Amino acid sequence: MLPGIGVFGTGSVVKVFIPFLREKGFKIEAIWGRTIAEASDAALELGIPFHTSRIDDVLLRRDVDLIFIMCSPSLHAQIAVKALGIGKHVVCDKPAGLSQSEALKMVKAAQYYPSLISIVNHSLRFLPAFTKMKKELEEGYLSGPISVVDIRVQMGSLLKDGYDWLCDETMGGGILSVVGSHVIDLISYLTHQKAIRVHAVVRTFTTTTKHIKGIRHITAPDFCSFQMELSGGTMVTATLSNHLPGQLCQEVLICGPGGHLVVKGGDLYGCKGHQEEVLYLDEVNAQDTSSVADFIPRPYIKGLQKIIDALREAFQPVEDKRGWINEPVSRAATFDDGLYVQAVIDALKISSKKREWTRVIVMTEEPDPNPLLSAAVRATAISI
Incomplete structure (x- = not known):
């Protein structure tokens, strides 16, 4: 039931x-x-x-x-x-x-x-093109380890007419959290690798709109470009942007010594040598998506x-x-995957602010809310 x-x-x-x-x-x-x-x-x-x-x-x-x-x-x-x-x-x-x-x-x-x-x-884990891509990778389509992953996502604005959490970076808004979280998770899902360190540029170009102006300003980023070094040696480059009105343009390219696999939209293509082949075509449309395509890809x-x-x-x-x-x-x-994604997002934000490569550290214990008091307690325990 x-x-x-x-x-x-x-x-x-x-x-x-x-x-x-x-x-x-x-x-x-x-x-x-x-x-x-x-x-x-x-x-x-x-x-x-x-x-x-x-x-x-x-x-x-x-x-x-x-x-x-x-x-x-x-x-x-x-x-x-x-x-x-x-x-x-x-x-x-x-x-x-x-x-x-x-x-x-x-x-x-x-x-x-x-x-x-x-x-x-x-x-995106459940999108048929990526399910097929994962299967091809596991069956050795690239004839060796993954060397490079390149991802590009171009789409329209995530903002609505009124001010809400999508406008505020501290509330989880912006392309890095809303779309980048999907991308980060997809990379680990396809490659079976985690990010060791990252380097990023995160920017907010649109701070006001005709509906959002005056006292309130938009802080949610609408552009992000980052690099990731994965645990298996794979290098990742990704560019995410909210500056292309209309349909989503999304491309995920994975390269190895024997060729490459690329998902364009919902279609999967492969190439060994110089001959590209179609591995999966997305011929079945999602039910009644015409009215929602503007705001949900x-x-x-x-x-x-x-x-x-x-x-x-x-x-x-x-x-x-x-x-x-x-x-x-x-x-x-x-939820473990969600924790890892959050760790990468945190590292990307720090990297963008410091303008340097930043290590990805996944939290295993909650931080002590009062480290000075805890230190004093430990010192007292030792003295006793």
Whole structure:
């Protein structure tokens, strides 16, 4: 039996994936909004029976067993940790919180409740072109180790008419967090390597718009170019920009001694020697995406569809009682993956400010909030 779903968020992505959920047989029981007016409008538009602006009103509902967190990143960790603690499955949008400290809390909660699904919405993992690319890499298409990864993403502005979290870097807005998190996760997923050190240029060129001006200014970056040195020796270059209105232009190129693989949009091409071949063509359009293509790129929509397919399979009855509910979503990014992505984002921001190569350090313990007091306690313990 499919679980009832509680949704946190009322933005564009929510209005896209709820029809997908219903098509697969899921029932949307409740929706949360930042204000009661936002929640009421979304519930009316989407036909959801219960709405609220109180987090616990959704989490404590008995008919809700699966939580979709699609709101401001500032609330991701709080909702995810509480949901897992009361036995709810969680799908969290990217990034996993605003900092490594928040992401680490999510990781520890997921480790404490391993029987519950806890995944991050890095939907590019599920895009068929990247699934095929990963398979070709693992089967030795490049005839050797990966030497270079080059990624270019050009798209329109992420900003809306009004001021919200997408305008503020400290609240998780900007192309580095919103799109770069997908790119960073995809690199580790395809290469099985982690970043050792990074070098970045992160900039905010658009600080005001005709709708956002006056006292408030936009701090979220709309351009990012970075390099990454991976644990296996692979070098990565990536350029992400919000300065191309219209459709997404995304290209992921992976090179090795025997050739290269490249995903352009949703299509995969390969080359050995001098002859390029088509390995996968994206001929199936995502259902009813014409109205949302302006603000959510098609590849991300298609990947999200695949995640929902995997979730449905995860909750189907299993004849073998030893069946593991998480297996159908085993390709999805975990909270551990979300913590790693946050560590890379932190390093990229530091590198851009210091204008130097910066090591990637993944947090394993939360920092001491009062190191001076702790030092005094340790000194007292030693003296005793």
